[in-house]
Amino acid sequence: MAEPRPTHENNNMTDPVHYISVTAPDGEVVGYAWAEPGADDVEWINRRASSSSAYHAGTEWYRRICEARERGLTPLGVLHLLSHEPGVGPVTEAADASAVEELARIVTPADDQRLLSQLDRDDAEAWRELADAFDALTDEDRDVQWGGGQKSPSGAIHVPFPKYSKGVDRAVHALHRVGAVTPEHRWMDNPMPTLRPEGGLRPADAVRAATAVVRGEKFCDGTIDKALKSGLLDAVADSLRAWYADPPAAQPAQSSSPADAPPDSGRDRRLPHPHLPEPPDPSLPMCRFCGGSPAADVAFRAHRGLVVLMGFRKTDGPMCMTCGLAVYRALTTHTLAWGWWSPLSLFLFAPLTLVRNVLAVRKVKELPAPGPGTLGPRYDPGVPVRRRPRAYIALLPALWVLFMIVTGLSGGV
Structure with a gap:
């Protein structure tokens, strides 16, 4: 995807925004800071699919932006000042703020690999337990019963809650054991993965879904029940089991354009990162920061x-x-x-x-x-x-x- 540039087809178009991209020493993009024309402040957005360490780094960068503003610099002055720091890209133009926010929604192959690295391939017993737990689920397990909802003598109404069976609890525990529920996926900042039109989930999306469903249950009763009824939780287990049996075969080809995905899929776009062109000659040493060569x-x-x-x-x-x-x-x-x-x-x-x-x-x-x-x-x-x-x-x-x-x-x- 090319760097977003302002177009000039209409003389009445608003001026472009200016932004900088912030990169961690290992090359992961942390987030973006931008300033809109006439704005009094600098906006910051973390990249949604970034690692937990990059997310914490984003908090530090936001603090630095605030400190620069306290020095009396203009928003554009803040961007130019920070653009000279190691790991910060040059000040670049984008058509509008939504273009910068779109950059923050990009999911890279490195993001997928980071989630897959959370899975514990060495614990064969945990993977057998995952298979056994989901194979043992019965119709009764999937037909989750709810408690509560009745009115007490005092007039208070008990909040309804799901009553999961031991089989469902076993399956959820198995997901924890193989590492599919991980803090490396910030599920609150990302949409719930959905099944592909042909059915199933990509392995990395299975980790995302497992994390969102299991952790979401603590904040919204019935999240696991909904995932059971929709088939999402079974798709998670099937994808993870296929990945464990044969990782390369379980990885489908990634779409290079959002047009290849259904408009209502609700999934993040998986686009090539705007700073990731064709790889250099692998025989040459690569720069630890940008990946360019020679180094x-x-x-x-x-x-x-x-x-x-x-x-x-x-x-x-x-x-x-x-x-x-x-x-x-x-x-x-x-x-x-x-x-x-x-x-x-x-x-x-x-x-x-x-x-x-x-x-x-x-x-x-x-x-x-x-x-x-x-x-x-x-x-x-x-x-x-x-x-x-x-x-x-x-x-x-x-x-x-x-x-x-x-x-x-x-x-x-």
Whole structure:
């Protein structure tokens, strides 16, 4: 799917919105921040199918957006400021806010694989129990009886509740045992998967459905009953059993266009991610951030000295020229700004960190421009270190040392 761009077929169309995409170090897209024309604030949306760690990272990014706004920056200024951070894509135009929200609904193959990795293939006994539990379900088990609903002598009406049989409880417990009920699927933020027109569920959708049905029961009585009557719970078990028996055969081909899915399916669109073009040559090392190649195995460091405390940070791994420059400039600028404020930092750790970064950046500068990435948006290197005001905080300790030297020499005359 191409990057959304504004069209100009109608001169009365509203101005496009601007957005940035935020990517975790492992390449997973965390979410999107955008600003509408004339808006007073920056909006943030987590990607629905993201991992739990990416969801928590999104909370941190929202906090950073709020802090940037408190500094008095305009919404577009906030986006431009954050676009220079590692893991953030450039400021891009979209036709409207709904186009950005559509990006947040994209489900990638990596999302499916993450859910399937929650399944415990090594526990053969748990998978036998899953098969036995669902095979043993009877018509009586599926015909769930309800209790409550009657009026007490005081006039209060008891809330109706389902009375699940031991067979149903056994089947639900079996889903837990194989790992099909997982916190990696945020079921409240996503629609309930539905059966495909030809019947059945994709294995990853089976995990989504199992999680939504079992956990949803705690919030809405009768969710399991409804899934039993509709055949959804049986489809979950059938899909999981087929995947366990033969994972490749259980994975149907994924649609590349939402037009291939029925309009009322209620399922998330499974589109190729806009930042996922054709994969590069697998024989070349891939950048750990964007997946582009060629890449060099390098390590960049940052140091902070705070009187008696010191902090060290290291980012290493294969990096392409673009992402490597971005990391180098970000960590070097951080060291130049904050790496001098303790004696050991001033005379040892900060200079050593800067020298090591200069030696490491030579490797990435020798690389040609990287090819298309496969993991997410490429880091924006931003302006060179010499054009970043924060880098010149280093002049303060340098001038102080010079002053001490001059004062000492003057006193000795």
